[in-house]
Amino acid sequence: MIFLDTGALLLAIWASYAIRLSIWTPAITSERVLLSAFACIAAIPVFIRMGLYRSVIRYLPEAAVWTILKAMLIATMIWVIIIFLMEMAGQGIVPRSIPFLYFVLGTLLIGGMRFAAKWVLMAGTGMRRDEEPVFIYGAGPTAAQLALALKGHGNRYVMGLIDDDSTNHGRDIGGYRVFPSTELPQLIDRYGIKEIILSMSAIPISQRQAVLARVTELGVKVRSLPDISDLVDGRYIVSQIREIEIDELLGRSFVPADNGLLDQALAGKVVMVTGAGGSIGSELCRLIIRRKPEKLILFEASEYALYQIEQEVLARGETLIVPVLGSVTDRRTVERAIRSHGVQVLYHAAAHKHVPLVEANVLEGIRNNVFGTLTVATVAAEQQVESFVLISSDKAVRPTNVMGATKRWAELIVRQMAIEAHSKSTGQVFCAVRFGNVIGSNGSVVPLFKKQIASGGPVTLTDPDMTRYFMAIPEAAELIVQAGALSAGGDVFLLDMGEPVRIGDLAKNMIRLAGFQIRSSENPDSGIAIEVIGKRPGEKLFEELFYDRGNAKPTRHPKITRADSAAITGYDMSASLQKLERAILEEEEEEARNILFALIRTDELVENTDIDGRP
Incomplete structure (x- = not known):
């Protein structure tokens, strides 16, 4: 040169x-x-x-x-x-x-x-044989930069840009023709498009859900480019193209976390998480470590899961990490962990949560979910833990399965502890946080659908009309911590999960996002089939977050509601626990199931009583 x-x-x-x-x-x-x-x-x-x-x-x-x-x-x-x-x-x-x-x-x-x-x-001479034709949805600076970055990089060939703004139609931006979004079906057929990349910063927030819904109907793979403000350097723009996550189709608005509540709950505290290696437990640990606690105790029954989360959080900060291998049903191990480290805040996420598995293993489900919660909550009360937060489930509302019933018992146990703390004026806070499914959690339907799609199908549904609430794991963890900081004791907090999602629609969206068509009578020879296999034991057609929605009260956080339905005043909780324990020891599965649901039916009659016994 x-x-x-x-x-x-x-x-x-x-x-x-x-x-x-x-x-x-x-x-x-x-x-x-x-x-x-x-x-x-x-x-x-x-x-x-x-x-x-x-x-x-x-x-x-x-x-x-x-x-x-x-x-x-x-x-x-x-x-x-x-x-x-x-x-x-x-x-x-x-x-x-x-x-x-x-x-x-x-x-x-x-x-x-x-x-x-x-x-x-x-x-060159145009598109190479190993390149796939793609469109970029958006005609802003980020889209133009992406088109330039893709040129000669990887195996994508940009055929043009798609935009909703009619003033851009027919024009060239960065050397690429801009087409109207209304012509997408014809353009896909004409150019053999295999993939559409969404330049999200070029699409207004108010229109993103509509755009996502529209492009996922086209039978091509859909990917997304994050907002340019999320990219550190434009040179890495190509590597930031990612799969569309299913939670982007749920239509829920994300509310930033209240840092004041997070710091109030965690900063400088000795925090313990049971079930630390699980989906929610591990995400709680990731959140906690960012708020700089004095010490974090990881309590987990699975050695492999404990090792994984320990290695991950050790790499994230300088906070003292203490791994504890043990079961929540082992009182001595739980007591030693809480007492020796002076735990101030405890998040109880340990539970058996898979509905069919718990239905098939009733005694173990009750032992872990009910008596595990009783053990941890009792020791926490004795050791003067300042704040105890139970991670509950929407399946605890009018439960039809053993897992949901055990979670309702866990809520009642925590509520009973709150009543005792209130009567003794200890200042301790016991509360529960109730929410639905978290996307990507262990046992969730989303990873199952992904696996089935990757293997060529079919995608199996228990009932296409079944609805479920969904929430992203990081958002759920943030709301759990914030709810705990808002509690005055005896509360059941409900996280706003938007509108319930029809499982049939979820399966169809995931198939389309993967770039496949849905096999049907009109399209019998290609695509991914959807197979209905019928409801499994204990499954409900729909889930609820409230016993009585009218009794829920707002909190200072727009995504957290407080159901201040309170105590089971006048009901002998200890007698029911003794009966249930006897049935467990004698391995009377049917008797244990009857006791489990008998208390639930009694509790539903007094659900509208608050912590002071007022109607």
């Missing part, structure tokens, strides 16, 4: 004299040869200093024009000074227009060579 630039500068000097003197062959004198040599000697170090030889020509940005202009201007000024000194020494006169012509011609040659080389390197 230095050799070519030297030749270009000599050519620029020759052309400058030719234009100035109006002759093709200006005389070659010793003074002119010397001036030409000085021009190159002055320019090349300037070019090196300005970075003209650091740029990879194939990816030379348009902004390099200004760098070339500045470099030539500096080189020309240095040359002018040399000319002035030579004239003072009597080495001949240089016409005043020569430096100006040299600057203009030199800039054109130096810049022209580079951009011509870039054009040759990037042009």
Whole structure:
């Protein structure tokens, strides 16, 4: 490049004299040869200093024009000074227009060579055989930058941009034609489009859900590019293309966490999480470690899960991490962990949550979910733990399965502990947080659907009309901690999960997001089939978050509601626990099930009583 630039500068000097003197062959004198040599000697170090030889020509940005202009201007000024000194020494006169012509011609040659080389390197003959045609949805700066970054990178070939703004239709942005979104079905067929990349920053928030719903109906793979504000550096824009997450289709608005509540609950505290290796438990640990607690105790029954979460949180900060391997039903292990570390805040996430499995293993489900909660809550009360938060489930509302019933018993146990703490004025807070399914959690339907789609189907549904509440795991963890900070004791907090999602629609959306069509009578030979297998034991057609929605009260957080239905005043909880424990010890499964649901039916009659016994 230095050799070519030297030749270009000599050519620029020759052309400058030719234009100035109006002759093709200006005389070659010793003074002119010397001036030409000085021009190159002055320019090349300037070019090196300005970075003209650091740029990879194939990816030379348009902004390099200004760098070339500045470099030539500096080189020309240095040359002018040399000319002035030579004239003072009597080495001949240089016409005043020569430096100006040299600057203009030199800039054109130096810049022209580079951009011509870039054009040759990037042009090619069109789409390669190994490239897939794609559209970018959006016509803003991010979309144009993405199209440029994809050119010659990877196996995607951008056929054009899609935009809803009619003023852009038919125009070229960054060399790519902008098409209207209404023509997408025809464009997909015409160009054989395999993938649409959504430039989300180019799509207003109010329109994103509608755009997502529209493109997922087209039978092509859909990916997303995050907002440009989320990218550290535009050079990495291609690697930031990701799969559309299913929670982006749920139509729920995300409310930023209240940092004051998070710090109030966690900062500088000794925190313990039971079930720390589970989906919710591990996400709680990730959140807790970011709020700089004094110490974090990871309590987990699975050795592998405990090892994984311990290694992850150790890499995230300098907080003291204490792994404890044990079951929540083991009182001595729980007591030793709480007492020896002086636990102040405890999140009880440990539970058996898979409905069919708990239905098939009733005694173990009751032992872990009911008596495990009783053990941890009792020890927490005895050891003066300041705040105890139970992670409950929407299946605890009017339960029809053992898992939901055990979760309701866990809520009642925690509520009973709150009543005792209130009567003794200990200042301890016991509360429960109730919410539905979290996307991607262990045993959730979303990972199951993904696995079935990846293996070619069919996607199995128990009932397409079944509805469930869904929430992203990080958001659920944040709301759990914030709810705990809001509690005054005896509360059951309900997290706003938006509208329930029809499982049939969820399966269809996931199939379309993966780029497949749905196999049907109209399309029997391709796509992913959906197979209805019938409801499993204990499953409800729909879930509820409230016993009585009218009794729920707002809190200072817009996504958290407080159901201050309170205590089971006048009901002998301890007697029911004794009966249930006896049935467990005698392995009377049917008796245990009857006791479990008998208390639930009694409790539903007094659900509208608050912590002080007021109706």
